Amino acid sequence: MTGRSLGLLVCLECRATVREGTVAQARCPRCFARLHARKPHSLGVTALLLLGAAILYVPANVLPVMYTDTFFDAEKDTIMSGVLVLLHSGSWPIALLVFIASIVVPLLKIIALSVVVYSAWRRSPRRRRQRTELYRLVEFIGRWSMLDIYAISLLVTLVQIQSLASIVVGWGALAFGAVVVLTLLATRSFDERLLWDTAP
Amino acid sequence: MPSVIVCPACDLAHRRTAEPTKGRTRCARCRVLLQRPETASIDTAIAFAACALVLLVLSNVYPLVTLHANGSSREATLIGAAYGLYSQGYQPLAALVFLTTVMAPFAQIATLLYVLIPLRRNRRARGQNILFRLLTHARPWTFVEVFMLGALVAIVRLSAFARIEPGIALWSCVLLMLSLSALTSVTSPEQFWAWVERNRP
Numbered sequence: 001m002t003g004r005s006l007g008l009l010v011c012l013e014c015r016a017t018v019r020e021g022t023v024a025q026a027r028c029p030r031c032f033a034r035l036h037a038r039k040p041h042s043l044g045v046t047a048l049l050l051l052g053a054a055i056l057y058v059p060a061n062v063l064p065v066m067y068t069d070t071f072f073d074a075e076k077d078t079i080m081s082g083v084l085v086l087l088h089s090g091s092w093p094i095a096l097l098v099f100i101a102s103i104v105v106p107l108l109k110i111i112a113l114s115v116v117v118y119s120a121w122r123r124s125p126r127r128r129r130q131r132t133e134l135y136r137l138v139e140f141i142g143r144w145s146m147l148d149i150y151a152i153s154l155l156v157t158l159v160q161i162q163s164l165a166s167i168v169v170g171w172g173a174l175a176f177g178a179v180v181v182l183t184l185l186a187t188r189s190f191d192e193r194l195l196w197d198t199a200p
Numbered sequence: 201m202p203s204v205i206v207c208p209a210c211d212l213a214h215r216r217t218a219e220p221t222k223g224r225t226r227c228a229r230c231r232v233l234l235q236r237p238e239t240a241s242i243d244t245a246i247a248f249a250a251c252a253l254v255l256l257v258l259s260n261v262y263p264l265v266t267l268h269a270n271g272s273s274r275e276a277t278l279i280g281a282a283y284g285l286y287s288q289g290y291q292p293l294a295a296l297v298f299l300t301t302v303m304a305p306f307a308q309i310a311t312l313l314y315v316l317i318p319l320r321r322n323r324r325a326r327g328q329n330i331l332f333r334l335l336t337h338a339r340p341w342t343f344v345e346v347f348m349l350g351a352l353v354a355i356v357r358l359s360a361f362a363r364i365e366p367g368i369a370l371w372s373c374v375l376l377m378l379s380l381s382a383l384t385s386v387t388s389p390e391q392f393w394a395w396v397e398r399n400r401p
Contacts, residue, residue: 001212004211014333032333094356143340143346149296155358157274157284158276178292184340
């Protein structure tokens with residue numbers, strides 16, 4: 001038995017259970033949030049946001065996120081070269097952390113959510129539980145890809161001693177920030193229940 | 201109380217047996233947390249919120265880190281990190297950093313204080329429902345813990361060629377992160393609505 005077969009709706013904001021059709025305009029009687037059997041246009045919106053994230057993933061990794069100018073030389077840093085700088089400075093745990101948060105996590109989010117959306121669209125009956133776990137993993141780790149944006153914001157703020165060295169933000173950082181926000185929004189617009197819905 | 205609990209994550213209907221007082225109940229099919237004891241006191245929540253507010257102010261007033269190089273020094277605060285991006289013409293990024301490290305925590309703390317203090321005296325703050333719903337939307341965008349790790353990365357990168365001194369805000373940020381997660385766990389939507397309904401005559 002499911003909520004749908006019993007004609008029951010769950011308010012996703014306050015978790016109240018509401019009988020379908022008892023409330024005018026489908027608002028939660030407790031918190032007045034709009035009620036929907038499923039998040040509206042969940043698959044379409046999620047797919048669109050993912051597409052945007054996948055497109056921006058390229059400039060996010062190719063364009064420099066940071067330009068460092070010192071007395072001696074000028075350097076461009078992409079996300080990946082930032083990881084290498086950390087690796088060469090001898091702090092491999094931090095390098096690994098940044099590599100996972102900035103390169104693995106965004107890519108994993110895009111691929112995993114695509115798999116989840118596609119299988120929900122096909123109403124695939126296989127491995128529902130595993131796909132749910134995959135979605136929850138994406139939901140859990142999603143925020144950590146903001147790591148590099150914060151590191152860059154501190155670096156540019158601290159290193160502004162014009163005569164000695166300065167760090168300037170590059171367009172790659174903007175693309176990277178957009179990837180992070182788009183994947184976070186995509187995760188939120190997906191309705192997990194679609195993974196469990198059977199054909200009517 | 202309705203006799204059925206519908207899983208918000210997979211739509212499976214469960215028969216409600218009793219209110220959990222000790223254990224947690226999980227969905228039989230998708231294992232999502234369905235119920236947990238909502239026994240936190242409203243005073244605890246207000247105390248955590250007040251504590252987080254003080255820590256948030258400290259984190260924005262004092263420097264997170266100070267960089268010393270060649271006789272000059274420069275400091276960065278929590279809000280200063282967002283301003284650094286803004287001053288370089290990256291307003292969208294600055295807005296993102298500001299929203300996730302300053303605005304979202306502040307909105308969360310301020311809303312809770314505004315709603316919970318009257319609720320404690322059995323009153324209803326104006327716009328209580330809509331504000332609490334806004335809060336549940338602001339919550340997932342509070343990234344203080346990610347910011348802390350980002351600060352660590354920045355410190356490691358800079359310590360190769362400059363002397364970095366941790367500031368008061370670095371420590372208050374760690375405490376802010378802890379008090380915000382405590383605050384979130386005692387003010388779940390279920391808990392909040394349990395308080396509201398208990399007040400109803």
